[in-house]
Amino acid sequence: MGRSKADGGAGVRERILAAATGLFAEQGYDATSVQQVVDRAGVTKGGLYHYFGAKEDLLVEMYRAIFSERLTALDAILAQGRDPEWTLRAIIDDIVVGTAAMRQESAAVSRELATMDSGRTQRLQADWRRYQEAVRALIRQAQRDGVFSPVASPEVVSWSIFGVTNSLHTWFRPDGPKPAETIARELADFVLAGLKAS
Amino acid sequence: MGRSKADGGAGVRERILAAATGLFAEQGYDATSVQQVVDRAGVTKGGLYHYFGAKEDLLVEMYRAIFSERLTALDAILAQGRDPEWTLRAIIDDIVVGTAAMRQESAAVSRELATMDSGRTQRLQADWRRYQEAVRALIRQAQRDGVFSPVASPEVVSWSIFGVTNSLHTWFRPDGPKPAETIARELADFVLAGLKAS
DNA sequence: CTGTCAATACCGACCGGTTGGTATGTTGCT
DNA sequence: AGCAACATACCAACCGGTCGGTATTGACAG
Numbered sequence A, B: 001m002g003r004s005k006a007d008g009g010a011g012v013r014e015r016i017l018a019a020a021t022g023l024f025a026e027q028g029y030d031a032t033s034v035q036q037v038v039d040r041a042g043v044t045k046g047g048l049y050h051y052f053g054a055k056e057d058l059l060v061e062m063y064r065a066i067f068s069e070r071l072t073a074l075d076a077i078l079a080q081g082r083d084p085e086w087t088l089r090a091i092i093d094d095i096v097v098g099t100a101a102m103r104q105e106s107a108a109v110s111r112e113l114a115t116m117d118s119g120r121t122q123r124l125q126a127d128w129r130r131y132q133e134a135v136r137a138l139i140r141q142a143q144r145d146g147v148f149s150p151v152a153s154p155e156v157v158s159w160s161i162f163g164v165t166n167s168l169h170t171w172f173r174p175d176g177p178k179p180a181e182t183i184a185r186e187l188a189d190f191v192l193a194g195l196k197a198s
Numbered sequence C: 001c002t003g004t005c006a007a008t009a010c011c012g013a014c015c016g017g018t019t020g021g022t023a024t025g026t027t028g029c030t
Numbered sequence D: 001a002g003c004a005a006c007a008t009a010c011c012a013a014c015c016g017g018t019c020g021g022t023a024t025t026g027a028c029a030g
Helices: A012-027 A034-041 A045-051 A055-079 A084-101 A103-112 A122-144 A154-166 A180-195 B012-027 B034-041 B045-051 B055-079 B084-101 B103-112 B122-144 B154-166 B180-195
Strands: none
Touching: A012 A034, A012 A045, A012 A055, A012 A103, A034 A045, A055 A084, A055 A103, A055 A122, A084 A103, A084 A122, A084 A154, A084 A180, A103 A154, A122 A154, A154 A180, A154 B154, A154 B180, A180 B154, A180 B180, B012 B034, B012 B045, B012 B055, B012 B103, B034 B045, B055 B084, B055 B103, B055 B122, B084 B103, B084 B122, B084 B154, B084 B180, B103 B154, B122 B154, B154 B180
16 A cells, blocks of 8 residues: 555655645635646646545645644653743744744644634644643643743733744744744743743 | 715625625635625625725725724824833734724734735735834844843744734634733733843 | 706626536556 | 556536626706
8 A cells, every 4th residue: 555666756645745835835725726736746636636535635634744743742841740931941942943844834724724614623723722721721820839920811921922933934934044943942031031920 | 976875784885895804804815705795795796896996905905904003003102202111012002902903804914914915015015014123123222222131032022922913813802801901911011021121 | 946967886697717626547566 | 357546638616807787876957
């Protein structure tokens, strides 16, 4: 099963997915036709529909690629059981660097996320809500313990963090002067400075 | 001239715009057909194209509605010439409350903003860049003067602010427990706590 | 007050082009 | 032979936009 044949390029499935990712990020999901995807991927429609049941599956695949990585990283960070400051720094670093590494997928998904509620995406959206809730719970508990200042609610702080990552694709350039790691550190420093107990 | 007739509703042009706003916010621009817009507005396609030259004009109109208000408010705030903390608080308050008041328009525009580069939108996008640059310049100068801490670059701080407003529509509920004014204050408190000189 | 006229507001059928999706090959490995 | 991996040809539905037409209007004349 799976691919075989000593073909000259990468797997066809991967090529289709890469083409769709780029086009969705550039033009949006609805504005991109299946024909454009197969043209860029160098295959035909028959080939695409051999691997994917529908156009929407391409989006779902991107969604999964982003969030599965992020969620396993989150669980690994939380499992260490360290103090809130270290934990929040680790989360911010992972989400910024991870989103930057897949900024095309993030651009496509974050734009189309509101529209995607066609049953099969609900599980993925639930996972994402769990992620956000974990961050808020962390902040809430640390505020209760007096480790973090209650200057702002956990909701506003978490939206501040996720707002950066959601719009990261609009301003982050991989060949720019600031690597993702630096941005992550600056954001963590900034957020934690605001959360320092007064 | 203009409308007359003892019709039961508001002006036709406003009804079309309101219908388009709701549909674009729910489904996205490309996924919404002109037919859906005219159905919801209770007119026909001929009527819509009597008032608007193209489908895109509906988006441009929303764009203008949002940013013209925001830009005049910005200029008014800056014209007061007060200290950075007061100025930044005023800006954050205006942008959060203003965005919340027009969250459907904001949802539609913020999603479609990346795709819109068809000439007539470039002026509007330039205005928006000017807005962001004004905030960054404010922060940069205050950091140089030692009023704000250089813990994070003006870019990261401004992205943190605009990231919240850009994704405001995904979580803000006008009938929720927290009014927009409260969210604005929390965000301003949080941002300024992080910017307090150490 | 009434009749004329041009402009505005709006209708609904219609057009060429494109869409996502499918049915039917053809090819090459096992 | 049989089956997975694709290609080709094609379709019904729908898209944004146009256009000829009509109903309603206000301005002006007499």
